[in-house]
Amino acid sequence: MSHEYENLIGIESSTPYSSEIRKLFEKLKITPISHLGDGTINHAWLTTNLETGLKTVLVVGPQLTQVDLKSRTDSGYLDAHKFLKAQQAAQAVVGLGVPAIQFLQAGIVDTPRARFAWGLEEVAKGQSLDKYWSDMSTAEKLTISNQLGTLMGKWHTITSLPAVRSTETAQEWYQRRAVDLLADGIRLGVFTPLRAQNIMSSFQYVLNSLKINNTMGLIHGDLFQANVFVDTNDPTEITHIIDWETATIGHIGYEQVLSAWWFAEEHGGNQEVFDTMISSSASRGVGLGFTESDLYPAVALVDMFWHLNVIVSCTALHHTTDVPRWLDELDPLVSQPAIFNTYADLSH
Secondary structure, X not given: OOHHHHHHHOOOOOOHHHHHHHHHHHHHOEEEEEEEEEOOOOEEEEEEEOOOOOEEEEXXXXXXXXXXXXXXXXXXXXXXXXXXXXXHHHHHHHOOOOOEOOEEEEEEEEOOOOEEEEEEEOOOOOEEHHHOHHHOOHHHHHHHHHHHHHHHHHHHOOOOEOOEOOOOOHHHHHHHHHHHHHHHHHHOOOOOHHHHHHHHHHHHHHHHHOOEOXXXXXXXXXXXXXXXXXXXXXXXXXXXXXXXXXXXXXXXHHHHHHHHHHHOOOOOOOHHHHHXXXXXXXXXXXXXXXXXXXXXOHHHHHHHHHHHHHHHHHHHOOOOOOHHHHHHHHHHHHOOOOHHHHOOOOOO
8 A cells, every 4th residue: 555545544654553444444345535634533535436436524533442331332432333323313214304424334343453433425516604604794694493393393203213312201311321431430530439429419409490391202312503514505504414323312402402402603792593403403393401491400410411511422432622621611511500600601
């Protein structure tokens, strides 16, 4: 293999991980056109098929830790089967009219030298929404929010996938995942047992204070601007939704609130965007995940939950650059009872 080819791979060529990735290119009969860079978790390359000339994107997960974590499957990031699961989710939602990027193949490399998940997917049409979002007018943002909420509502109606099923209630889902994440955090040395106990106490306090509707369904898990592609001629038209690796069966209220919070640009953000995304998802799906009066307070629960997930997942994968910042952000979320005041109203 040529030196130029190795450089194009974009990963240190001397590692077993890189060696196995090069073998994967050969097995799939594809060659890299360009390294699309490193996401927080994955590597991706624009590729072409050596036989057909078809352009595709190869996404490769990180080296998977051998530590047996309780949250491995639920987190998505740590799951060896995450692209197989993403393939199933994308196939399921496209039948409902959701423009989900489709996986052509997906699998796992599992050798004595390396273990990682991979997926070969279509090339997304258009450009990532995050290139346009900051310059959009409120009216344009509301148009996008309404579209996304409608699409989200459609996939929330799916209650199982071949690889993912759940009989838990929403309350049980939150409790189990929080307990698993905190146990993993202790094992990884992120939290002391006392710190984990304090976090769980705050989490339970917020969870018990909210009126939660038992609406479980398929959630994308990572729906924010970078994972939405739009038409370059009309950025208010969604062309593809990508990155389904964290898709799972969970509480739809988690996704409604988290995605709306992100698109509303969090603290001091646009309340209309928040309300529009949630209301459109509820009207086209299975309703609200939280009672209407608890939507803003629910941000406290969702924000804490998201921080626990990324802190534990990225620590396990040795992607620790942002972990100190996330730990600092977690601190005020754990304080009681002021936690609700922080999220009382997006307009303040």
